Amino acid sequence: MDRREFVAACSLFGISLPFQSFLQACSEDDEAAIVAGNFDGSVLIIGAGAAGMATAYLLEQQGISYQILEADTSYGGRFRTNNSFTDFPIPLGAEWLHVSESVFADTVNDESIQIPKITQRYTAADTYGLFSNGTLTVTELGSDANTFIDQKFINYSWFDFYDEYIVPSIRNQMQFNTQIASIDYSGDKVVASDTDGNQYEADKLVLTVPLKLLQLGQVDFNPALPNNKQRTIADATIWSGIKIFLKFSEQFYPTFLEFDDSETREGQRMYYDVAYGQNSEDNVLGLFSVGKQAEVYQGFSGDALRDYVLNELDEVFDGKASETFQDILVQNWNEQPFARAAYLEDNAPSSISRTMAASVNGKLYFAGCSYTQEDDWSSVHTAARSARDAVRELVR
Numbered sequence: 001m002d003r004r005e006f007v008a009a010c011s012l013f014g015i016s017l018p019f020q021s022f023l024q025a026c027s028e029d030d031e032a033a034i035v036a037g038n039f040d041g042s043v044l045i046i047g048a049g050a051a052g053m054a055t056a057y058l059l060e061q062q063g064i065s066y067q068i069l070e071a072d073t074s075y076g077g078r079f080r081t082n083n084s085f086t087d088f089p090i091p092l093g094a095e096w097l098h099v100s101e102s103v104f105a106d107t108v109n110d111e112s113i114q115i116p117k118i119t120q121r122y123t124a125a126d127t128y129g130l131f132s133n134g135t136l137t138v139t140e141l142g143s144d145a146n147t148f149i150d151q152k153f154i155n156y157s158w159f160d161f162y163d164e165y166i167v168p169s170i171r172n173q174m175q176f177n178t179q180i181a182s183i184d185y186s187g188d189k190v191v192a193s194d195t196d197g198n199q200y201e202a203d204k205l206v207l208t209v210p211l212k213l214l215q216l217g218q219v220d221f222n223p224a225l226p227n228n229k230q231r232t233i234a235d236a237t238i239w240s241g242i243k244i245f246l247k248f249s250e251q252f253y254p255t256f257l258e259f260d261d262s263e264t265r266e267g268q269r270m271y272y273d274v275a276y277g278q279n280s281e282d283n284v285l286g287l288f289s290v291g292k293q294a295e296v297y298q299g300f301s302g303d304a305l306r307d308y309v310l311n312e313l314d315e316v317f318d319g320k321a322s323e324t325f326q327d328i329l330v331q332n333w334n335e336q337p338f339a340r341a342a343y344l345e346d347n348a349p350s351s352i353s354r355t356m357a358a359s360v361n362g363k364l365y366f367a368g369c370s371y372t373q374e375d376d377w378s379s380v381h382t383a384a385r386s387a388r389d390a391v392r393e394l395v396r
């Protein structure tokens, strides 16, 4: 089953939102408790995104010593935010919660911590526009809204959730500006070396570097990774990704806007109301695009990209976009040095993420949105779940 078939099996809503939604019934029951065995060694975690931080947090709960090595100047990875474009956090990567809110408690893994309501669902009165053959048709979501599980954070974000609940207990174990270039797991210890030649040693290592970077050969392994992993890395299709945020003086657009090519096997694109559910006076329209569709936008930059997007919207809304345009913010994930893409394509066979999730020699473990045991990948909750799988196996 690939991710799309999984979505279909979950009997999703009638309209095709480019981001994938999952009904709770489809999220497999999470999960066996993490039971510490005899392991009392040390762990290196490479990457401080959703998976790396969740791994560290769970090891901290188990009293196991660990260190996070992060290439970037701070934590967050593909769910970082911009807090200056408007008066609510702009999610530059992950934006929606694709499963039920119970996943927050699963991630925090501590019954004494109560998490207030931080997300909001779409309603029947929200609107869906389809621009096809030069005509815009807008309808209310109506009863389709009941089948959406995707939720928007309210003046909050995935980043804020981690920042509030996960980061405080692991902050002191994070080291930034440390790009790991090679991992040697041939001896008793695992040794990771950064691009400046510094070495870090531990008993086990959890790798959370995005799959695209392994494909680009940014990390060397000694011994080489098993053949099935090498083949999987080489063959995986990883979608390009871009998000564009446009501020306007008026809201002239529906909650969602799609085109005939909004969802294909090769990618997705959709405009949507970014300010939906936020306590804000600002009107912010977003473009989410991955795969081949994203590459069209990525073919432009600067003013040319702004003009391309405004022209596209002017055609749909009779010039309203240019008339009311105020500001633009672009996040091209292919240009982010420690991501270089969006995520593993939705149509990938689940064997890819399963093969990548398998540990090697009891020393090398994988966690991250492309390294999961599930029929679902490419999301924050699956990255966190993969961390639980890795830690459960590692501490046995």
Ligand SMILES: Cc1cc2nc3c(=O)[nH]c(=O)nc-3n(C[C@H](O)[C@H](O)[C@H](O)COP(=O)(O)OP(=O)(O)OC[C@H]3O[C@@H](n4cnc5c(N)ncnc54)[C@H](O)[C@@H]3O)c2cc1C
Residues within 6 Å of the ligand: 019, 046, 047, 048, 049, 050, 051, 052, 069, 070, 071, 072, 075, 076, 077, 078, 079, 092, 093, 094, 095, 096, 097, 098, 178, 179, 180, 181, 208, 209, 210, 213, 218, 219, 241, 242, 243, 333, 338, 339, 341, 342, 343, 367, 368, 369, 370, 377, 378, 379, 380, 381, 383
């Ligand atoms: C455009 C876009 C929209 C998305 N929308 C959603 C959404 O709405 N909802 C949702 O749930 N998910 C969404 N996702 C997916 C979600 O963001 C990711 O699945 C999740 O954040 C991945 O977490 P991760 O820990 O696996 O990887 P990452 O967050 O990429 O973390 C990996 C970390 O490793 C670091 N790193 C890389 N190379 C090295 C190295 N050599 N040495 C040390 N550190 C290194 C990176 O800097 C990064 O911090 C979206 C993603 C994109 C790109």
